[in-house]
Amino acid sequence: MEKRVTFKGWTLPILLIAPQVLISAIFFFYPAGQAVWQSLFIPDPFGLSMQYVGLGNFEYLLSDPFYRASFVTTAVFSTLVTLCSMILALFLAVLADRLIKGSGTYRTLLIWPYAVAPAVAGVLWLFMFNTRVGVVSWYLGQLGYDWNHVLNDAEAMGLVVVASSWGRISYNFLFFFAALQAVPKSVIEAAAIDGARFWRRFFTIVLPLLSPTTFFLLVVNIVYAFFETFGVIHTITSGGPQQATTILVYKVYSDGFVGQDLGSSAAQSVILLVVVGLLTVLQFKFIEKRVHY
Amino acid sequence: MAERHGMVEKRGAGLWLTHVGMIIGVLIIFFPIWLAFVASTVTQADIIRPPMPIWPGDQLWTNYKNALLSGVNVPVATMLMNSLIMAVGIAVGKIIISLLSAFAIVYFKFPGRQFFFWAIFITLMLPVEVRIVPTFEVVAGFGMLNSYQGLILPLIASATATFLFRQFFLTIPDELAEAARVDGARPMRFFWDIVVPMSRTNVAALFVILFIYGWNQYLWPLLITTDPEMNTIVMGIKQMFPSGDDFAHWPTIMATSILAMIPPVIVVVSMQKLFVRGLVDSEK
Numbered sequence: 001m002e003k004r005v006t007f008k009g010w011t012l013p014i015l016l017i018a019p020q021v022l023i024s025a026i027f028f029f030y031p032a033g034q035a036v037w038q039s040l041f042i043p044d045p046f047g048l049s050m051q052y053v054g055l056g057n058f059e060y061l062l063s064d065p066f067y068r069a070s071f072v073t074t075a076v077f078s079t080l081v082t083l084c085s086m087i088l089a090l091f092l093a094v095l096a097d098r099l100i101k102g103s104g105t106y107r108t109l110l111i112w113p114y115a116v117a118p119a120v121a122g123v124l125w126l127f128m129f130n131t132r133v134g135v136v137s138w139y140l141g142q143l144g145y146d147w148n149h150v151l152n153d154a155e156a157m158g159l160v161v162v163a164s165s166w167g168r169i170s171y172n173f174l175f176f177f178a179a180l181q182a183v184p185k186s187v188i189e190a191a192a193i194d195g196a197r198f199w200r201r202f203f204t205i206v207l208p209l210l211s212p213t214t215f216f217l218l219v220v221n222i223v224y225a226f227f228e229t230f231g232v233i234h235t236i237t238s239g240g241p242q243q244a245t246t247i248l249v250y251k252v253y254s255d256g257f258v259g260q261d262l263g264s265s266a267a268q269s270v271i272l273l274v275v276v277g278l279l280t281v282l283q284f285k286f287i288e289k290r291v292h293y
Numbered sequence: 294m295a296e297r298h299g300m301v302e303k304r305g306a307g308l309w310l311t312h313v314g315m316i317i318g319v320l321i322i323f324f325p326i327w328l329a330f331v332a333s334t335v336t337q338a339d340i341i342r343p344p345m346p347i348w349p350g351d352q353l354w355t356n357y358k359n360a361l362l363s364g365v366n367v368p369v370a371t372m373l374m375n376s377l378i379m380a381v382g383i384a385v386g387k388i389i390i391s392l393l394s395a396f397a398i399v400y401f402k403f404p405g406r407q408f409f410f411w412a413i414f415i416t417l418m419l420p421v422e423v424r425i426v427p428t429f430e431v432v433a434g435f436g437m438l439n440s441y442q443g444l445i446l447p448l449i450a451s452a453t454a455t456f457l458f459r460q461f462f463l464t465i466p467d468e469l470a471e472a473a474r475v476d477g478a479r480p481m482r483f484f485w486d487i488v489v490p491m492s493r494t495n496v497a498a499l500f501v502i503l504f505i506y507g508w509n510q511y512l513w514p515l516l517i518t519t520d521p522e523m524n525t526i527v528m529g530i531k532q533m534f535p536s537g538d539d540f541a542h543w544p545t546i547m548a549t550s551i552l553a554m555i556p557p558v559i560v561v562v563s564m565q566k567l568f569v570r571g572l573v574d575s576e577k
Contacts, residue, residue, distance in 0.1 A: 010403030114505075115557035
């Protein structure tokens, strides 16, 4: 799309666009370029020189069992977070949509967790499941279940999944609720007159109509689980026990800053860049499709 | 028959069940926040002998005062201030540079316009998490560790807001620009008198989203604020946990957690309409 009417001159527009271009160049393009560049080198132990290794860092990474394990962990983690938060949000949105009065109040209450930072959400859930003082872990203990996410891989994963999904329910709820409200009432009424019961109507009519929203949320939630859950992981498990909850973003951090393995961390950044790129393309394909409706 | 199929208009037992379902959902979602609040009103002794109480105690004032004025490493009031500066800085910074660049892209034809457009476009979805090491080096090179510029600048390098404004500017009727041009108005005058006032709602909606985005940042402040005086509240909470086997001081930590969520919750709840609009706009 273009404007028919434009102003003349080009010094002014260059000046106007300069701040954004400069900031993007300094804090985005240059670092991204550096990541690509550094991924081709291994620094010597004293950090004095860099040895060119070509794709060596990538070959090493892809054959590294820890990195592969981190890929699997990320896949499991993001699938679980996406499914949990979307299914619960959809369920709540369907309930709220059935109400004529009061849905506004529920919406206000359900929006809350969106404002809670992932890292704070991590602290809240850590508190409930803390092995020494946690209320939930204490009651589980009374029931004879010995909760210990510090030692048990599956429990650690469960806890970070729940904490990450929790804050996400609000977001998904808002989008599902808006989409449900937009479903034409005449369609629903026609089906109701034909005798279709609520859940049948839901699965045969409403759910297909929600598919654009569902697909959009799917991509957005995967992106969230990949990149924005760092705070949850860092506060609750720090990637442990061993590496059971080390997702890819956490590994970039722990190898780059804690382990000081710059070449490997840079190569990991590049791999993540590719992942983000693919997800972006996916998202834009979807947006294009919507525009053509 | 009409009565029986009145499922579209919900009433009776179905309606009642729906409310019950909603209330259970809300309670479950609120439970962690409630528990944090309770923990922020009792003594440490109440907490380390589980199970902790389920109703608030009488230590609210003591715990919050203690957190705000002394904290663990640094007073929480300091961290709140840092978070506020960071969040407002990111929101205002992003809005200003995006308004300007979107105006340039939409209302001018200049050499390299497409190039700049695509250059900004590429930054659209790349989170800072992905390029942390090199970005850290750049910021360290500028001597911006432990500074507000260091906290703010790298996070305003994203294109979401620019695209939002571009989309919006494209919907402004051409007649307005035409009229301005016929009147001999300079482009910047058109910008200030027409474009900016018309964008008010968009700016407000975006501010809500960006404020929360900035406030809730974790990894970036964790990397570049080694001085506790510069910690933001969201990243500072984790720093309050002792290393080793000591008991964390939960009442202070939970008071801090509650304090960390109050500003964004106020923003979201009080500007709910703008928030929902900003959310929907910035994701499409």
